[in-house]
Amino acid sequence: MTTAMVAVYFEVAETVINNLLSRHREELEANGLRVLRGAELQKFKELTLSSCRESYPQPRSGMALWPRRAVLNVAMLLRDSEVARQVRTYLLDMEYMARTAPVDNSAYSPADSLDGHIDRSITHILGTAVVPMFNALIENSGEHRKELIALRQDIQRVERRLCHHHTRLRRLEGPRKDRPLAGVMAAIDAMNGSEFEEHIAGLLRRDGCTDVVVRGGHGDRGVDITGRTPDGRPVVVQCKRFAPHNSVTSPDVQKFLGAAKVLHKADVALYVATCPFTRDALNISAEGGVTAVHRGLLEAWSAGTALNALG
Template identity: 45%
Template sequence: MRPDPVPPTRTGLPGPGGDGPHAQRDALVESRALRASVAERDNVLDKVKQLALSPDGLHATTKDVAAYFEVGETVIRALVHDHRSELTSNGYRTLSGDELSCFKQLCGITSRSRSIGVFSRRAVLNTAMLLRDSIVARQVRTYLLNAEEKQHATPVDNLFHRLAEWVDERITEAVARQLATHTVTDMGHADMTRIAEETVRTAIDRTIVPVLNIAVRNDGEQRTRIEALDDEVTRLKRILREREAAGSMNALDAMNPRQFEQHIAWLCRRDGCDQVTVTGGHGDTGADILAYTPDGRRLVVQCKARTPAATITSGDVQQFIGMAKLDYKADVALLVATCPFTRDALLLAARHDMTAVHRGLLEAWNNGAKLHVLQG
């Protein structure tokens, strides 16, 4: 039974599309730092639906997780492949050997598989913050953001007001002790003043100074977190700009060379390329992007952000071929341009097994088509 929808929320978490609920959920998907900040709140899983755990009460199998999020097991396996490091840090494990045998016996699993992936509750929550196309995952993220909002809305006790009351009580107790051993006439004004000063000094040493030290330390930690969140906001804005540019050649034409390189890198990542690095700049000898195709071949890309009226000549192609093949040992070489190639340039590229991504092909790629050369 599909869980009931949950109401939208407003929260302080930044997102690429403002502060609406959809943008906030997307921010969790995009930002590892934001996911880490709420990774402990796995109790929200039970607010959406019941999570089936193995008999040890601690782990869920890939099948259990897929059933919880109402997706196929292949979706969960692909997610683990893409985010194994993060999921492992949150409790995902691969069981094998004796450990696997014990787990199979405990759970009554008859499969002959040599390894089984298991998720802690925290790893399941991590999965909810990464799955895009799951209604259940989106609802978990909404509940998570609701919890974040409530936590920030909780008023903070007036610590210093309570501390002043505590000091008053200590002074009263100290004076009472003195009165118990002296008559009022024996205690002069100076004695009363000394008792009060000693009590206040003790209170400051034992409470106020440590509190101030903690406040100073927390201020530094808060500043560090704010700086990290600022970096995340900047990165998310760049991602938003890249996605807005998808399908729009006018947006590509308006980009400067650096922005164009970043966008082509995003297209490579979108199509499954790994270790995508933008190297453009002085001294790059023509290689603007280095990466590996989904099947592991070395990819070298040069980007040419030129006006549609310009052309890529055979000279441009010849320089790139020499650099890609000799300097970088490229298995796949792409010369991507916002303008057409001359006929000679296209022929030269074909002879040397280089892919000429001319304006027409770039438009199709930007609109969602995949480059066949990247798929192997």
């Protein structure tokens, strides 16, 4: 959009937009605003403005081009524009909806995946904000009517593709016998530490363990969960809810190994993490009799696959 188009959209004088540009140039440029000058401006004039010299004022020293993000930035800065107030209200409503939307922490609910939520949010924004904005611009910007109509059609095609993609995503995320349920790790990543420990305790009980007790917190003596395997052997578990890009290191495993074997005299020791293990950590685990339940193994276990160490 040009500065004139932005002014038309917000129903203010062009000088108001120019004053905003002067006062908040750095912020607007960070959000995509671009000012054409020199040869770049001349080329733009030749390609875009040559057919409308009489109806469109020809820029002399420079021309500002506003992407959608910069236009929304203007809505945050304008005080005396009813359109800007409506845009701000809409953005605040969207932030509230995103912040207060209920989160399903169940590891067995693929329908509400992160990708699906993003698809629905983008589709909603396109249909209720972007397309109406183009409609208003088309009505008030005759010199670029064809280009704006083409852009609106492109956006509407994207909206239709997102709807189609969301339908396919729900179908693909459905349970199948040959793979774990999709969305398992997304649900686990959304848990806090206590919820994660309870989730692991639930998996132990599901697989036949008894006397399962969550001991996470102060005074846990180096383990988070204790219990007994289905055949009665003592089992201890360390739960680490790390970011997926982190890794469990050798010192982490060594510390747990001492607590599991010396303090608790456990026959089965599980180190369960939402991230990978380093090679040294895996070697220490194997040598010390600790089962390293890494992110991939945790996903399969949560989706129903039995853990061999408990058999």
